[in-house]
Amino acid sequence: MSTSGVAALDHTVQETNVWLKAVAEQLHFEDRHHAYSALRAVLHTLRDRLPPEVAVHLGAQLPTLMRGVYYEGWHMAGKPTKDRSVQEFADHVLKALPPRFPMDPLTVTSGVFEILWEKLDPGEFAKLMDHLPASLRTLRR
16 A cells, blocks of 8 residues: 555654554553664664664664664764763663653663664664674673
8 A cells, every 4th residue: 555655655654653663562562652662772872873874874774764863963063972881871862762752771772773673684783783892782682
């Protein structure tokens, strides 16, 4: 069923909905908006923690619509951030989540990392994880 009349747009909306459904199921959210907020917060935090060329490579693997969300508000200057601990990463995720979000940022991050592992090429995701400090690699269950 086409809603926009443009196959490429309809396809990316469908792909994005598949990702949101996966996040919602992984994190046991009834509300797709929570899934969107979680995915967006973790992607932005991860993007800012990666060297720019690696961040661009990650963005290229996302569905077109999610790629726009991923790049929203991005400034390459000062990247990557110097988060070294899981808690620093989680603090950034928390800041990117809406107020009173119903789940802690470590659980959100771990769940979204699982979806990234599932949806992206595992070899490419493993290479991406190699650019993170060892402590942050543990966020993937």
